[in-house]
Amino acid sequence: MNNFNIRDIENLSGIKAHTLRIWEQRYGIMSPERKEGSHRRYNAEDLKQILRISFLYQQGYKISKIAAMSPAEIKRLALEFSNKSSHEVFINQLMEASIDFDEAAFNEVFATLFTHMGLEKSMVHVIYPFLNYIGILWMTGNVIPAQEHFACTIIRNKILVTINDLPKPPLKTEKKIVLFCPPGEYHEIPLLLVQYMLKKRGVDNILFGVNTSPLWIRDYVSQQGASHIFFHLITNFTDKQPLDFIREIREVLPDIHIVASGPIYRDITTDISNTTILHSMQELLEFLNDDYFLSIT
Numbered sequence: 001m002n003n004f005n006i007r008d009i010e011n012l013s014g015i016k017a018h019t020l021r022i023w024e025q026r027y028g029i030m031s032p033e034r035k036e037g038s039h040r041r042y043n044a045e046d047l048k049q050i051l052r053i054s055f056l057y058q059q060g061y062k063i064s065k066i067a068a069m070s071p072a073e074i075k076r077l078a079l080e081f082s083n084k085s086s087h088e089v090f091i092n093q094l095m096e097a098s099i100d101f102d103e104a105a106f107n108e109v110f111a112t113l114f115t116h117m118g119l120e121k122s123m124v125h126v127i128y129p130f131l132n133y134i135g136i137l138w139m140t141g142n143v144i145p146a147q148e149h150f151a152c153t154i155i156r157n158k159i160l161v162t163i164n165d166l167p168k169p170p171l172k173t174e175k176k177i178v179l180f181c182p183p184g185e186y187h188e189i190p191l192l193l194v195q196y197m198l199k200k201r202g203v204d205n206i207l208f209g210v211n212t213s214p215l216w217i218r219d220y221v222s223q224q225g226a227s228h229i230f231f232h233l234i235t236n237f238t239d240k241q242p243l244d245f246i247r248e249i250r251e252v253l254p255d256i257h258i259v260a261s262g263p264i265y266r267d268i269t270t271d272i273s274n275t276t277i278l279h280s281m282q283e284l285l286e287f288l289n290d291d292y293f294l295s296i297t
Contacts, residue, residue, distance in 0.1 A: 003042070003043060006040050006042075009050055013050050013053075013054040014058070027063060027064065027067035029053060029063070029066075029067055030046055030049065030050065032046060044099045044100075047095075047099070048095070048099070049071060049074070051095060052074050052075055052078040052092060055089055056077060058088065087126050090113055090126045091130045091133065094106065094109055094126070094130045095134065097151075098150060099147060101147065103154065106154050110122075119162045120193075120197060124281055127155060128281055131151075132263075134148055152187075155189055156188060156189055159189065159192040159193065159196060163192065163195060163196050166199055166200065169199075170202060171203070173202065175204070175227040175228060176204040176205065176226045177198060177203065177204070177259075178217055178221065178226045178229045179191045179195055179208065179229075179230050180207075180212040180229065180230075181208075181210040181211060181212060181231060182211075182212065182214070182245060185231075186210045186211060187232070187234045190234075190262065191207060191209070191230075194230060194288070197288050198288070201288065203288075206220070206224075208220075214248065214252045217229060217249075217252075217253065221253060226256060227256070227257060228257045228258075228259055229258055229259065232260075232261050232262040233261075233263070234263055242264045242268050243268065246258055246270065247272065250275075255274070257274050257275070257276070258272075258274065259276045259287070260276070260277050261277070261278035261279075261284055265279065266279055267279075
């Protein structure tokens with residue numbers, strides 16, 4: 001736990017492994033432990049330091065200048081960018097707070113984020129990328145489930161409060177979208193973000209939440225009606241092919257417009273009728289802002 005190899009560090013920091021090795025040899029940037037076979041092993045403090053160094057490097061600081069700084073100076077300089085609304089520094093700070101189970105630090109970052117950006121921009125530019133990063137750590141065994149759950153619970157609670165505080169505008173569309181996580185999927189935060197954006201845009205919606213059977217959605221739609229259903233898949237919960245679940249929904253709900261997103265569908269296309277697959281956060285925003293979706297039918 002909390003031990004990383006150089007490929008993990010490369011994926012998380014954006015700095016190539018070859019470059020990291022040069023920095024270590026030429027500038028003494030890091031001194032990772034060496035395990036069997038002389039493989040480098042980095043701990044949580046190493047990761048946090050490399051994230052700060054990577055951030056300053058991406059801001060234009062020369063590595064030779066960074067190498068001349070003390071760890072305290074590097075941390076102080078990285079924190080100063082918080083006042084400039086830099087997305088990367090917020091992501092790094094959330095990573096640090098999650099690894100350390102530091103709720104106070106996590107809340108402080110959120111307060112600054114909301115002041116600078118509001119919820120929607122914070123989610124798009126910081127929270128969503130952060131969740132992808134911590135997902136990588138969880139999948140590679142470098143954070144324990146408690147650390148991911150710690151971060152996700154705080155984020156979920158803050159989004160719920162913000163949704164509840166958002167004034168409900170008059171409905172601008174006759175479309176209605178049902179939001180749900182299929183059986184076995186427990187990552188609700190993407191759905192909450194979509195619900196927030198729908199409410200802001202005056203689109204009628206209902207949230208069924210996690211681990212929801214399509215049969216329950218069918219029962220609701222048969223009584224209350226809906227134009228769209230939306231689900232977001234992060235994990236392959238049944239080991240089926242990604243399109244199989246869409247086909248199963250189509251059998252249960254032959255006429256509804258299906259909208260699917262999430263990492264499982266990142267490289268998937270389909271010719272299934274009345275189905276939209278969103279491959280990125282940008283495509284999700286374009287869909288929610290499209291005249292078709294927001295117009296009266």
